[in-house]
Amino acid sequence: MxxxxxxxxxxxxxxxxxxxxxxxxxxxxxxxxxxxxxxxxxxxxxxxxxxxxxxxxxxxxxxxxxxxxxxxxxxxxxxxxxxxxxxxxxxxxxxxxxxxxxxxxxxxxxxxxxxxxxxxxxxxxxVGMGPAAHPEVGVEDLSTEDMISIFTGEITNWSELGGADQEIVLVNRPDSSGTRDTFVKYGLEDNEPASGITEDSSNTVRQIISETEGAIGYLAFSYYDESGAVLPLSVDGVEQTDENVMSGDFPIWAYxxxxxxxxxxxxxxxxxxxxxxxxxxxxxxxxxxxxxxxxxxxxxxxxxxxxxx
The missing domain is CATH 3.40.190.10 (Periplasmic binding protein-like II)
Known part of the structure; x- marks a missing residue:
């Protein structure tokens, strides 16, 4: 083969x-x-x-x-x-x-x-999953608390986290999405995301994040590549890697x-x-x-x- x-x-x-x-x-x-x-x-x-x-x-x-x-x-x-x-x-x-x-x-x-x-x-x-942002937001790591605040609409500008003076644009999956369920359960501690752009496909979510300044959403690791079109954000200092999922250090994953x-x-x-x-x-x-x-x-x-x- x-x-x-x-x-x-x-x-x-x-x-x-x-x-x-x-x-x-x-x-x-x-x-x-x-x-x-x-x-x-x-x-x-x-x-x-x-x-x-x-x-x-x-x-x-x-x-x-x-x-x-x-x-x-x-x-x-x-x-x-x-x-x-x-x-x-x-x-x-x-x-x-x-x-x-x-x-x-x-x-x-x-x-x-x-x-x-x-x-x-x-x-x-x-499959590992995690927060993914436009590469120019100026932030590379989020605490769980800040990630929850972003997705629930409490933090609305990246400058509040030391990043670019850019409005945060949320990109979500619909309620039927398993990626959304996993991210909400293991990333947002069951806090439901605020309203934003909602797309049926992870492929479309990836495209919107890559093309929209200030955008953030969540993707499976399989949607990351070497192009840098989207930026995988670390959570509590833990990078989105297979090794960190396998060891249990990165908690956002699903069968x-x-x-x-x-x-x-x-x-x-x-x-x-x-x-x-x-x-x-x-x-x-x-x-x-x-x-x-x-x-x-x-x-x-x-x-x-x-x-x-």
Missing amino acids: KKLKFGTILAAFLLTATACGTDNTDTNGGNGDDSTGESNGGDSAEEASGSILVAGSSAMEPLVAAASEEFMNENMEASISVQAGGSGQGLSSIASGQVQIGNSDVFAEEKEDIPAEDLVDHRIAV MHSYTNGEPEGLTKAFIDYLMSDFVQDELIPEMGYIPETGMQVERNAAGEESAK
């Missing part, structure tokens, strides 16, 4: 995000994918075929979209369409049978009106779940198996800014309780 470069993958994803969201699949339900043949991480002698739809977490979309492209390159008769829309949409869509895989960066048990007992959780990876409605079969199972393959887990996940769960020194349950792993 040819090793992929993160910058190439992310650039391609950002340019083709809309195309990845094109629905060209059968949406007959969680296990109702139109498929023949089985595949286990691309190693089966018989190619997988058919079509499935994957939707949900935008924090997961770059990884799942890249993995689907690699999978389809190896299985020419398979069609996997990947859409975002937020974790809430992913969970409601898999619960109602509109998609074959629902991606979420929150546990199904955390969302109201989701029959979590009917869904099967395939935990793919871990990346791919849910199926019952045990997966056919192409759905083949793609889930591929997401757990050595290539995706050992190469693609770290290259694209995500964290293999095997590297975590801490773990959490659906109630948010954390313990040593």
Whole structure:
């Protein structure tokens, strides 16, 4: 397997995000994918075929979209369409049978009106998240207290924190977003953000922050790159790094779940198996800014309780 470069993958994803969201699949339900043949991480002698739809977490979309492209390159008769829309949409869509895989960066048990007992959780990876600002705000580190004050509207100008004399522009995700849920719970200590710009896609949030003076929002680590278009802010002196998430020093992170409605079969199972393959887990996940769960020194349950792993 040819090793992929993160910058190439992310650039391609950002340019083709809309195309990845094109629905060209059968949406007959969680296990109702139109498929023949089985595949286990691309190693089966018989190619997988058919079509499935994957939707949900935008924090997961770059990884799942890249993995689907690699999978389809190896299985020419398979069609996997990947859409975002937020974790809430992913969970409601898999619960109602509109998609074959629902991606979420929150546990199904955390969302109201989701029959979590009917869904099967395939935990793919871990994603770190944190505050991201326009690179010219003049601030590189926030205390948790100041971060809460910014997002709740108490601090309205960067000069109040020793930064540029620039009005703070808040960029939020909607209530259905798992990224928002994670950031509010583990970053803002359950304080709800003030109103501001609200965007459905993390990709759009990234673009707005990069183009808007004084802007701040929150992004998964996978949306940072070497271009410096957005500035990841440290929190309480702790940088947004994989190592700090794995050690438990940086608290804003979530599991990346791919849910199926019952045990997966056919192409759905083949793609889930591929997401757990050595290539995706050992190469693609770290290259694209995500964290293999095997590297975590801490773990959490659906109630948010954390313990040593």
